Each structure stands twice: as structure tokens, then as C-alpha cells.
Amino acid sequence: APPAVFAAADLGATSGRVVLARVGPGRLDLTEVHRFANTPVRLPQGLHWDILALYQGVLDGLREAARSAPIASIGVDSWAVDYGLLDGEGRLLGNPYHYRDERTDTVADRVREQIGAAELYRANGLQHLPFNTLYQLAAEAGTPQALAARQLLLIPDLLTYWLTGRTGAEATNASTTGLLDTRTDAWSPALAGAVGLDPALLPQLRRPGDDCGTLLAGPAAATGLPQRTAVTAVASHDTASAVVAVPADRPDFGYVSCGTWSLAGLELEAPVLSEASRTANFTNELGIDGTVRYLRNIMGLWLLSESQRSWQARGEPHRLEPLLARAAAAEPFAAVIDPDTPEFLAPGDMPARIADYCERTGQRPPADQGSLVRTILEGLALAHARTLHQAAALAGREIQVVHLVGGGSRNDLLCQFTADAAGLPVVAGPSEATALGNVLVQARAHGLVHDRAGMRRLVADTQPLRHYTPRGNRSAWTAAAARVGLV
Numbered sequence: 001a002p003p004a005v006f007a008a009a010d011l012g013a014t015s016g017r018v019v020l021a022r023v024g025p026g027r028l029d030l031t032e033v034h035r036f037a038n039t040p041v042r043l044p045q046g047l048h049w050d051i052l053a054l055y056q057g058v059l060d061g062l063r064e065a066a067r068s069a070p071i072a073s074i075g076v077d078s079w080a081v082d083y084g085l086l087d088g089e090g091r092l093l094g095n096p097y098h099y100r101d102e103r104t105d106t107v108a109d110r111v112r113e114q115i116g117a118a119e120l121y122r123a124n125g126l127q128h129l130p131f132n133t134l135y136q137l138a139a140e141a142g143t144p145q146a147l148a149a150r151q152l153l154l155i156p157d158l159l160t161y162w163l164t165g166r167t168g169a170e171a172t173n174a175s176t177t178g179l180l181d182t183r184t185d186a187w188s189p190a191l192a193g194a195v196g197l198d199p200a201l202l203p204q205l206r207r208p209g210d211d212c213g214t215l216l217a218g219p220a221a222a223t224g225l226p227q228r229t230a231v232t233a234v235a236s237h238d239t240a241s242a243v244v245a246v247p248a249d250r251p252d253f254g255y256v257s258c259g260t261w262s263l264a265g266l267e268l269e270a271p272v273l274s275e276a277s278r279t280a281n282f283t284n285e286l287g288i289d290g291t292v293r294y295l296r297n298i299m300g301l302w303l304l305s306e307s308q309r310s311w312q313a314r315g316e317p318h319r320l321e322p323l324l325a326r327a328a329a330a331e332p333f334a335a336v337i338d339p340d341t342p343e344f345l346a347p348g349d350m351p352a353r354i355a356d357y358c359e360r361t362g363q364r365p366p367a368d369q370g371s372l373v374r375t376i377l378e379g380l381a382l383a384h385a386r387t388l389h390q391a392a393a394l395a396g397r398e399i400q401v402v403h404l405v406g407g408g409s410r411n412d413l414l415c416q417f418t419a420d421a422a423g424l425p426v427v428a429g430p431s432e433a434t435a436l437g438n439v440l441v442q443a444r445a446h447g448l449v450h451d452r453a454g455m456r457r458l459v460a461d462t463q464p465l466r467h468y469t470p471r472g473n474r475s476a477w478t479a480a481a482a483r484v485g486l487v
């Protein structure tokens with residue numbers, strides 16, 4: 001087949017982008033045509049996404065895309081978990097909540113106790129995160145908005161609905177809600193019922209590669225794209241798309257998809273639902289082709305971006321490159337943090353929280369910005385290493401190479417630290433793994449690539465990758481980890 005052009009709308013927690021990719025035999029060229037900020041808004045009623053601004057950003061990007069080339073299809077992905085509720089006429093009921101909103105703080109434990117933590121893990125195979133959709137729904141049950149709701153759409157499905165008028169729930173993202181049954185990969189009416197949700201609100205599942213229809217007249221006019229332009233379901237959970245584009249050429253790889261979050265783990269053929277896996281808080285989310293993304297969420301570069309935001313607000317230096325240079329020159333292991341400390345989850349003054357953490361754990365807080373950034377990166381590398389080794393042990397697998405993909409793969413220090421802490425070689429890149437995974441699934445639906453191995457080979461052959469070898473032995477890292485019980 002001749003090369004074709006696909007558009008990916010990829011929404012991350014800090015920015016959204018529309019990229020164009022030309023895909024053909026031995027060819028995968030990506031061009032970003034539009035990037036826009038994703039700025040959450042705090043109302044007296046809580047922290048929300050500005051969903052209309054995000055939709056407008058997608059339309060603006062598609063309008064740019066339409067000027068460059070005829071587009072075979074469009075795919076939409078975003079962060080997981082969050083959703084909008086629609087009334088009986090398909091109108092959005094209020095702005096979707098941000099998963100970092102505090103309203104689930106007290107609810108999550110109550111629901112977990114009510115269902116039983118072990119029972120819940122057997123049913124949905126998910127790690128416990130206070131913001132899992134299931135807990136958000138429990139927090140919202142009985143509100144006027146919930147009572148008026150007739151349909152629930154996850155964020156990428158909501159945008160796809162506005163583009164096409166067709167509803168559905170894409171499976172990789174649906175697997176992050178806590179409402180899918182691990183045994184059947186179908187919605188579980190029992191779990192929905194347990195949090196007071198009428199299962200009739202849950203749309204029909206669709207799989208990556210499924211046809212989502214064509215553009216409605218409105219978005220076609222707004223973008224200048226022909227109304228016949230196809231919209232294709234991709235792995236609409238951004239992390240699932242990123243895993244598609246991991247350029248692995250052997251089965252024994254681990255991955256870290258590193259952006260706002262670090263998602264570290266393995267690709268498996270079946271879920272791991274053991275008690276040890278539950279207590280280690282590993283998740284079994286769905287990938288393409290029935291694969292399981294066996295991984296754990298690590299707080300990720302949020303710790304750094306939120307620190308930069310605080311510094312910027314105070315008029316202090318906040319640009320990334322100079323901060324990283326100072327971190328590289330700072331003293332190693334001046335302080336050690338566990339990035340997954342619950343107090344780091346909500347937006348706020350991250351440098352102050354990290355200083356508090358250090359005092360609480362009997363350590364001297366980082367003396368300056370360079371030292372604080374180094375502490376964050378070392379803490380993340382330790383968490384990457386620990387999580388990958390645990391995943392391998394729990395799944396009974398070996399890891400010989402770690403693929404670090406996503407925006408964090410541009411961070412040289414973090415890649416090297418991850419190799420050092422894990423004692424494993426790290427292959428870094430592509431940084432736009434999510435957008436690449438998005439277009440690859442579309443390209444496959446259009447017959448341009450075939451299996452997962454072929455998609456990965458195409459990424460490896462066309463995208464710039466960097467290689468890191470572990471330096472020294474791991475003992476300094478292991479000793480640092482032990483200081484805060486990160487073992």
C-alpha cells in the first residue's frame with residue numbers, strides 16, 4: 001500500500017498536541033502541527049479540566065493538519081480514568097473533574113472496605129489509586145449531575161463523540177476505570193452497582209482499530225477536513241499507545257513510559273492477580289491485542305513540573321535545561337525521597353512538601369534547586385528500578401533491557417540514573433511514543449502495518465534512540481533506597 005497520512009490528537013495532563021504521521025513501508029515520519037496548554041481550573045466545587053478548551057485545541061490542530069495533506073484518519077488518546085457525564089440528549093453535564101481533585105480522598109477507603117480489597121483486585125485487577133474512576137463515581141453518586149446522567153464517556157471517547165456523534169468506550173482506557181471484569185474484559189454490572197452507577201450508563205466497548213465513523217458537519221466545517229474523514233479507535237489510554245510504540249526487538253523487555261507519571265512494568269499475555277501482586281499494588285490494564293499492561297504508577301515528572309510551577313510563581317529560576325545542569329553537578333544522594341508519598345499527589349508547593357518529607361524522615365532538606373532536582377530524579381530512578389524488578393519477580397519473568405519512552409526519555413540524567421539504579425541497559429526514546437502508538441494503530445486498521453512486532457520494528461528503524469549502560473555497581477543506589485524503605 002502507498003504511504004498514508006494519519007492525524008493523532010494526544011492529550012496529556014500538561015499539554016495537548018495534534019501530530020501528523022506519514023506511514024508506509026519503512027517509513028514513519030511524525031510532525032507536530034499544533035501544541036496547546038492543558039490548564040486545569042479550580043472552582044469552589046473542585047479541580048476541573050477545561051474540556052472545551054481541549055476540544056478547541058484539537059479542532060485548531062486538525063485545521064492545521066488539513067492544510068498540510070489529505071488525511072486518511074484521525075485518532076484521539078488522553079490520560080486515563082477521567083470522564084464526562086451526558087444527559088439524555090447527549091449534552092455534557094458540567095466540566096469533567098481532574099483526577100487530582102481531593103473529593104475521592106475519603107471515599108476510596110470506604111468503597112474498598114465495602115467491597116473488600118482482595119475481592120476487588122480479583123474482580124478488576126487494578127492497583128489502588130485514590131482517583132480510579134470507580135471511586136470518583138462513588139464520590140459523585142446521588143448528586144443532581146449523577147442523577148441526570150444517561151451516559152458516561154471517558155475523555156478521549158467524549159472528544160471522539162463530539163467529532164463523530166458516535167459513542168463507545170475504548171477498551172484500553174475502560175480498563176483503567178475499575179469497572180471492567182478481568183475474567184471477561186467486559187463491564188461488570190456488579191462493580192458498577194457497588195458504587196451506585198446504573199450500568200446502562202456505560203457505553204458499548206470498542207477495541208483499538210475499530211471504526212468510529214466519520215466527521216459530523218460541524219467539526220468538518222471547523223477544521224476544513226472533508227466530512228468523510230474517518231475517525232479510528234486507537235489505544236485511547238495514552239499509556240497503552242505509548243507501549244505500542246516501545247521499540248523492543250526481544251520479548252524480555254521492561255518499559256517505563258515517563259511523562260507526568262512514570263508507568264513502569266511489563267507487557268504480558270495474561271493478568272497477574274496473586275495476593276503478592278495486590279499488596280505490591282501492581283495493576284493489570286489492557287493493551288492492544290488482548291495484552292496486559294502489568295505495571296505500577298510512579299509519581300513521575302509531576303514532582304519536577306510542579307516544583308518548576310512553584311518557582312515560577314515566586315519569580316525564581318524555573319527553566320528545565322539550567323535546572324538539569326545544576327542537578328548533574330549536585331552532590332549524589334544528599335537526600336532520598338520515595339516519589340509515591342501520597343502528599344505529593346495534589347497540586348501545591350512541591351519544594352516545601354519535599355523539604356517536609358526530608359525533615360520527617362530525619363534527612364537534611366535539599367539546600368538549593370539543583371540539589372532538589374537531583375533528589376527528585378534519583379528518587380524516580382530508584383522507584384523505576386524497584387518497580388521493574390518487582391514486576392519481573394511477581395510475573396515470573398526476566399528483564400534484560402529497559403525501554404524508557406515518552407517526554408522523560410529526553411532527560412539524559414534520568415535515563416542514566418535509571419540504568420544505574422536498575423543495573424540494566426536502558427534504551428531511551430521515542431519521546432513521542434504515545435502519538436506514534438496512536439498513529440500505528442490507525443495505520444494497522446488501514447492495512448499499512450501488521451503485527452505488534454512489525455510496528456515496533458518500524459519505530460526502532462525510524463526513530464532516534466539513545467543507549468545507556470549501567471555505571472558501577474548498584475550498591476550506592478541500594479543503600480540510598482534503604483534509607484527511606486524503597487526496597
Ligand code: LRH
Pocket residue numbers: 012013078079080081099237238239259260261263297
Ligand atoms: C498517564 C496516565 C496514567 C494514568 C494517569 C491518570 O498520562 O494516563 O496511565 O494512571 O494518567
